[in-house]
Every structure is written in structure tokens, then in C-alpha cells.
Amino acid sequence: MKLGFRQILVGFAACYVVSLIIAGVAAPLLAPYTPEERDEERLLAPPESGHLLGTDEQGRDILTLLLYGARVALLVGFGATLASMLIGVPLGLFSGWARGWVDSLIMGVSEVVFAFPGILLAILLVFITQSPSIFNVMLALSATAWAGWARLVRGQVLQEREKDYVKFAITSGAGIPRILVVHILPNIVGIVLVQLSFAVGAAILAESSLSFIGLGPQDMPSWGSMLSEGAALFICSPYVATFSGLVIFLAVLSFNILGDRLRDHMAQPDPITRG
């Protein structure tokens, strides 16, 4: 089989995500220093033998910070996404099944959430807590993202419920929870998985954005806060900003490539509706 451009892309994305996970789990083993360790003699050093990627303005090793930063990115990326799914997917199932005023209410609330687009609502929520810990950032991001899940799943349920297998389940006396969880959910799991990949990428980007404006997790080294500090010093030393920005970009890109591949894969049996 000839390897096409897209296969190479997908392979690269998969490798990058796997190495991120390894970096996040084994950061203390892989990192040459600890994130607190300061090399007072070498501030803003360029890449050199002692510091493979250089140091930041406090003399901390950039490679070490990036490895530890993978923890924050993955924790927030997966944590916030899973939490928002836990809220949004059941609400969407329920909303699409119940229809009527319940549906109106849930969709109305989601519309209110949509009125604070991007990271605006997360900014407000982190502002409430006044202490942007990693947990609070996760909470803020999932409180924003559940609405998208609810809407996606509701739309799917509205389509699925008209299909024969659901009608058959109703006639054979299955209860509503059973129909939703045992019958409908497995049929929409493909779309949920595709969305999951994109959502993790979006959550990592959102966490970095929050860190960039100073509202990210303060209790652990994060890519966004590195980039924020590095961007201010870009002209004297471009390394901090370049490397931290690059790892964020590649992480978000990889999750998007995987999501894209997954979507193509899921849609294959039905090429006509494929967009």
C-alpha cells in the first residue's frame, strides 16, 4: 500500500498524541530538571548542551516546563471534555426524547450559554472563583462546553427516534431509559467519538487562551502561561514563545487531524451525505 499524504498526517498526529500522553504521565522521569529549579547563571539562554531548548527568564529549563505542561494540557483537555459530556450527553438524550417544553427549556438554557461565545463564559466563571486552579479551569470550561454536546446529541436523537429499530423497541415495551441508553446511544456513539477528538483539541486551546490572559491554572506550569511570558520577551529571546506555541499548535492540530480521520472513517458507508 502506498502511503498517501493523509496517512502520513494521521500517523504523525497519532504519534504526537501518544508522546504527549507519555510526557504527561512520566514528566518527572523524563524531565532533566524539576519545574522549580532555577539556573541563575543562565536566564533566557538559547538551546545549548545543558538546556536542550534553552531557559526562560527565571532560568527554568524550557524542556522541563513543556513536559510538565503536557500534564495540565491533557488533564484539562480530557477532564473538561469528559465532564462536559457527562452533563451534555444525558441532557441532549433527554431533550431530544421528551421534546415539548422540556426540550424548549434545555435548548433555551443552552442558547443562553451560546450567547457567551468562545472563552467568554469561562473567563467569567474563573473570575468568580478568584483563584484559577486547574480544577476551577476545568469546571469553567465544562460549564461552557456542555451546551454544544446537548445540542449535538439532541439533534441525533430527533433523527434516530423516527427509525424502525426505536419503534420496535417501544412496541416491545422497553422503558425510556433503556431505549435511550441501550438502543439510541450506541447508534450515535460514532458522532460522539468524532466530536470528542475535536473537543479535546478545543479544550487544550481554551486552557492555553485562559493561561495567556492570566486566568489559567496557576498551580502548575502550563503552556499558555509560558507563551504569555515568552511573547512579552519575544524580541530578546524567541525560544520560550516559539517552543511553547509550537507544542500547543501541534497538540490542537493532532486532535483535529484524528477527529477528521475518524469522521471520514465513520461516514464511509454513506458517501453521498458526506460533506
Next chain:
Amino acid sequence: MRVPEKMQVFLVAVARKLIRTAMVLMGVLTLVFVVVRAVPGDPAVSILGEQAPPEELARLRQQMGLTLPLHEQFGRYLGDVFDGSLGRPYSRVHKDATVSSLIAEVFPFTLELALTSVLLAALFAIPLGLLAAMRRNGPLDHASLMVTLLGIAMPGFWLGPLLIYLFAVVWKVVPDPGAGVQGFSTLVLPAFVLGLALSAKLTRMVRSSVLDVLQQPYVLAARSRGLPARRIILRHVLRNAMIPVVTVLGMQFAALLSGAIITEKVFARPGIGTLLLQGIASRDYAIVQGTALFIGLIYVGVNLVVDLLYMAVDPRIAHTFAAGRRP
């Protein structure tokens, strides 16, 4: 007088949409009110500091209405929204200003930024999406896929400093953003950074929308009548494919305002995002509340206009709304 049935459907649809919008609006107002009041601790203390004299604190609490019961605070807050002032900032720097006068001062900067971004995104995305769809699976289609992936994943707060470094420091083709806002030359880079994600999404939308329209029977009919290809693409395909694209553009406009929070910080531009971040840094709840509300209201407003236009253009949509179903 008998109202024709078509008109009836349209009016019912508009009425439903208006009621729904009013409810969402109430939700937006309540959410912002609750969020700002959910901040733990005494706002007066966090504004004036621990050492502030008690009479100062008491005066500020009085001014902020914190001594009133919650429902009266909500009434006062609604009053501030409906008289258009959005309340008064607490910090003494803005002595005679209202929050809305502060917003009015900086919003033109955000608006020109957002509109330029939309324009750039549309100029880029519509041709690319159209060509990618027409030559599906061709080299341009693959290139467009790559471009959209890159655009969505590229953090603006990374691209921004890189571009500033290249264009303002190395090549000196645009003025340094530190030197203040000066005309179009300081607008291009931030507009590009802000519009990048939008143009990525838009390219995808245009592509899939064109692919969809290309399969419609009326395109086949136009082809079989022997119309020239250019005419089919411009008059039949592009026109119909643009309908969903324009809706997305409308919805994305408020998202751009929220994206401007980051872009304005990167380029040190004045604007609504900078105002919000200043409000957060100085713990000025009135400014945080006012700017967030402003963006929320724009989202709701733009959405309403887009939906109403949509109903006017496409009667099928009015039917859906009138039946109480949501598209």
C-alpha cells in the same frame, strides 16, 4: 380582513421567534447578574483593599447597592440595562463615566477589527471553498483541507507575536503595535489573526455547502439546458450555497468579539476585550458585567436579525418556526 395563509404563517413564526428571543435575553441578563454576585468575599474590600477605612467601604457598598436585598439589586441592574447606562464603574479613574460610555469609547476599535476579519475571511474562504468543491479530491481540495486544519489549530496568541516580530521588527512593513492604533496598516495583522479560525471554518462550510448544492436537481437541469458553466456556478450554485454560510457568518460575529479579547491583548489594541480584561484586573465588577452583557446582547441581536431575514427569504423556515419546531 382575512390575512393570507402565507402571511399568517410568517407572523406566527416571527412572534414565536420574538418570544423566544425575549426569554433567552432574560436568561442572559440573569446569568450575568448571578455570575457577578457569586464572587466570594466582599467586592468593596477587593476593590479598595484590606486596609481601606470602614467608612469608605461602607460608602462603596452603598454605591454598589450591596446593602439592598437581592431582588432590589436585580431591579436596579435591570434599570441600568434598560436606561442604556449598564451601570457605573467603581474605580475612581472613570469618575463621571457610565459603563456604556466606556464601551462606546472603545467599541469602534473592536468593530473595525471584527468587520475587517469577516471581510478577509470571506474573501479567502468563498473562492477556496468553491474551487475545492468543484475539483473534489483534487490538489486544491487537499490544500484547502490542510489550510482549514492549520487555521483551526493555530493559536492566535502564538501567531500574533510571530507576525509582529516578522512584519514590524524584522521587515518593518507595518508600524510596531506598541506605537498605538494608526489606520489600516495596524489593522491588517490583528484582523488576519482574529479571522484565521473563522476563515478555516468558513472554507469548510462553503465547500460542503457547494457540494450539497451541486447535487441538487436544479443544477442538473441548468446543465442539461446547456447553460455555460460559469453562469451555473455563479447564478445557481454559489447563490444557494451562500444561504447557510451567511447564517454561520452572523452567528460567528459575536464569537469574533469574544476572540478579540485575545487578539487585542496580543496587539495591545484598545477595544471591548481590553476593557473586559482591565475590569477583571481591577476587580471592577460593573465593567466585567457590562462588557460580558454587551457581547451577549450582540449575539442575541445578530441571531434574531439573521433568523428573521432567513424567514423572509425562505418560507420553509418560517413554517418550521411557526410549528414550534426548531431547525
